[in-house]
Amino acid sequence: MPKDLRSFIAEVSERRPDDLKMITEPVDPKFGITAVAAKLERLGQFPALYFTNVRGSEIPLVVNLTATYERLAMALGTTVEDMVEVYAEKQASPIPPKVVETGPVKEVILTGSDANVSRLPIPTHNALDGGPYITSGSLVARDPDSGVMNLGLYRHHILANDQIGVWFMLGHHGLYIQQRYEELRKPMPVAIIIGHHPAVVMGTISRIPGIGGEYAEAGALLGEPVEIVKCETSDLMVPARAEIVIEGVIEPGEYQEEGPFAEWPGYYTESGPKPYIKVTAITMRKDAIFYDVFAGHREHCVLGSLPRMGSIFRRVKQVVPGVKAVNVPAHVRMHCYISYKKRNEAEAKKAAMAAFLTESENLKLVILVDDDINVFNEQEVMWAVGSRFRADKGLTVINDWSGPGGLNPSGWDYFQDGHKEPQMMPVMIMDATKPCAPNWFPPRAQVPEDEIDAVDLERLLKPYSSRTPTREPAGTR
């Protein structure tokens, strides 16, 4: 059986039963769903939450399914320890999608006035959000010049039951394509895909050079071709095993106010007039599950981080074969820590530039460290900066690298009268590696590894008691 959202939920419930909780009491789509997730977040818990009773909808909803690296690693058939390298390896061998005649996503077909989103359980996530948002929707569109299909996961603002605002970030292919239709004064057919296996979702978030390639990337991550089927109202192809697909069209020159929306850096930054989708059809499974991403919180960042780490690892390896590990920390996705077995001094900048070119909109800082530093331990990374980095030689600032503007508030200038102006963003490289051989560098303070391994803590450690007889000193009798 091909993999999809429900096969993954079944796998989680079987292999990680504590990771999946069910809520059968009625909850409001406005803040009710995210309130439960936020309460658990305060306790440091991120189970997937399956809501069976969202007010106003017959359709169940799952949120936080993709909020932990453990579950994302499971979706790739690997462990957290190996997930970045496995991601990069899989990415290197794309598996093209397979066209099929029909599939479960066509079990229900709604067109005309039935094609409205009111029956879907679309949540409002955070306090100042401009309304309900589809936060998990991967949008497919064709490049009007080449005809190639491109996918990206973008935020979708419900403006009316048949109108959905969409925000394509500067630098993303989605925006290039939409601007091209705009120049040609042509309507842009689109389809929003909601709910599939997390490997497919990650494939649409992956940083792939050039327009298109996301379906083949998704197939590579999934380990089998994604089955795709033709849309009802356009020639776009959508996954046959998706839960829900919303088809529509973006008319050139038509805009509506979109946002505000709580974004991954933890702020409300971007809102204003945006293109919007006029819904032309909805197709779905008869027992569809709505897949929601908890925006502006852990799930948003974790789901965004692994595809970036994997994509960066691959591109860095092409220029620095000794790369050992890459971390784009979920709590500060503007940073990237790269460790490698150093061969020459030029590698630091090559590795950093590969990272910046892969993730050019969001990274502000790349820190390079030697392969004895664990990039997933920020304390070690900072210790390497503190003890190996020299600002006169190791710091490179590149002015005007990205932007202008973007989601990071530091990409803007804010004024007293409340207006703001987008600025170009500088980025920074910190080379915290030791100098190359034959130069000498002091060794790390360490107890011999084999001595540590030989210690049996269970046998040695006893509870402390002041009455426990210590060894009698010699000569007391």
Ligand SMILES: Cc1cc2nc3c(=O)[nH]c(=O)nc-3n(C[C@H](O)[C@H](O)[C@H](O)COP(=O)(O)O)c2cc1C
């Ligand atoms: C939860 C989540 C929400 C996202 N929202 C947006 C968005 O609203 N707009 C956008 O341009 N990119 C967004 N992204 C990032 C894109 O999906 C990602 O960069 C993708 O590679 C863009 O593809 P493209 O360059 O083909 O357009 C989001 C990513 C995640 C994980």
Ligand SMILES: [Mn+2]
């Ligand atoms: Mn793309």
